[in-house]
Amino acid sequence: MVTMKNWSALFQKPNEHDEPYDGVREWMRRPLIEWLDQSFTIGAALSMPADDVESVEQFDMLTRNSDPLGAIVRESSVRMMLDTRSGQELLELVDFCLAKEVLNQGPSQAASRLEEILESSGSVWTVGLRGERLGLLRRVSEEEKKLFLSTQGPITSAGKLLAEAWEAFYGINPNYELAHSQAVKAVEEAILPLVLPNDKKGTLGKALGELKENSTKEKKSEGLKFPLNPAVVPMLETIWNQGSRHGSNGYHKPTKDEAELVLFYSVAIIASLKRKIV
Numbered sequence: 001m002v003t004m005k006n007w008s009a010l011f012q013k014p015n016e017h018d019e020p021y022d023g024v025r026e027w028m029r030r031p032l033i034e035w036l037d038q039s040f041t042i043g044a045a046l047s048m049p050a051d052d053v054e055s056v057e058q059f060d061m062l063t064r065n066s067d068p069l070g071a072i073v074r075e076s077s078v079r080m081m082l083d084t085r086s087g088q089e090l091l092e093l094v095d096f097c098l099a100k101e102v103l104n105q106g107p108s109q110a111a112s113r114l115e116e117i118l119e120s121s122g123s124v125w126t127v128g129l130r131g132e133r134l135g136l137l138r139r140v141s142e143e144e145k146k147l148f149l150s151t152q153g154p155i156t157s158a159g160k161l162l163a164e165a166w167e168a169f170y171g172i173n174p175n176y177e178l179a180h181s182q183a184v185k186a187v188e189e190a191i192l193p194l195v196l197p198n199d200k201k202g203t204l205g206k207a208l209g210e211l212k213e214n215s216t217k218e219k220k221s222e223g224l225k226f227p228l229n230p231a232v233v234p235m236l237e238t239i240w241n242q243g244s245r246h247g248s249n250g251y252h253k254p255t256k257d258e259a260e261l262v263l264f265y266s267v268a269i270i271a272s273l274k275r276k277i278v
Contacts, residue, residue, distance in 0.1 A: 020124040020139055024087030028121035032090055033082045035114055039097045056081075059096045069093075091125065091136060095172045098127065098134040130167045138170040144267075151270045158270055161186035169263055176259035183259070183266040184239060190270050191236070208236050232272070235265040 024032060057070035069081055082090070098111065111134055115127045128137035140148075148166055152159050161182045169179035188204050195210050196202035211233050239262050242254070254262070 021122050022124045024090055025121065028117070028123060029087070029090070031117045031121070032094065033079070035110075035117060036082055036090065036093060036097065037079055039110060055100060058100075059093060062096075063092060091172055095136040098136065099130070125172070128170075130171060135167075136172045137167070138174075140170065147271050148267050151267060151274060156189075158186045158189035161189060162266060162270055165263055165266065169259055174256075176256050177253050180254040180259040180262050183263045187236070187239060187266050187269055190273050194273075204236065204240050208233070208240055211236065232269060235269055238262075239265055 021028075053070060057068070059065070060068040060070050069085075082093075085093070094114065098114070111127045117123075118125050118127070124139050125136045126139045127134060129135070130137065148162075151162050165179045165182035165186060168175045168182060184204070188207075191204065191207050192199075192202045195207040199206065242258060242262065
């Protein structure tokens with residue numbers, strides 16, 4: 001596919017299509033189906049090979065599909081099966097194919113081709129890594145992406161937890177409660193060894209109290225490795241004070257906005273710690 005990334009329609013208004021689209025819009029559906037069709041190593045008029053039928057049936061089982069695709073592909077062509085699917089089902093199947101690498105041209109080439117389709121269509125989805133597998137993630141700005149990637153590798157427990165939070169928030173089936181929980185745990189893993197290294201029962205709340213008193217002092221006796229910028233304290237305070245953080249009668253499932261704020265602050269804190277500028 002020839003890329004036309006910087007081209008805009010003659011009568012298109014400035015910034016008219018800057019906001020990405022969710023779901024599968026009309027102009028995106030056919031290229032997406034073509035990609036899936038080729039990913040299953042078949043032609044439009046052919047029956048699906050046995051291995052690929054098993055892959056579709058595995059998809060049905062993993063997604064608890066009440067309208068199984070496997071039954072359709074055993075009786076008709078894959079193209080017919082794809083043409084009858086909703087946009088959400090197509091995206092889930094794309095995500096499954098990426099993770100399973102059911103890609104006849106190799107994962108890198110197929111993933112690049114899919115990314116061209118998604119980007120050209122103005123999709124909110126992009127190809128990324130979820131754990132050690134390829135998958136669909138919600139598109140974020142380059143600045144956010146770079147900041148998050150700076151928290152990854154070499155592998156640490158905080159980085160791993162933060163990656164799980166990122167995937168839970170931006171994945172195709174978002175789980176805001178999990179994203180919120182893992183982001184908080186990631187901050188605890190990063191902060192507690194620095195602030196309360198000798199406290200085996202340390203909590204973010206105890207660390208916060210310590211930082212409020214000593215936010216710019218290096219206290220070797222307490223194990224602080226370097227001074228912490230006071231700007232970190234209000235971010236930690238926001239994370240700690242949210243009602244959804246505590247297992248009490250005041251607990252409520254975090255909203256999307258709450259999970260996003262905690263995730264954003266967690267990424268910022270851990271990225272700064274990695275660069276030792278907090």
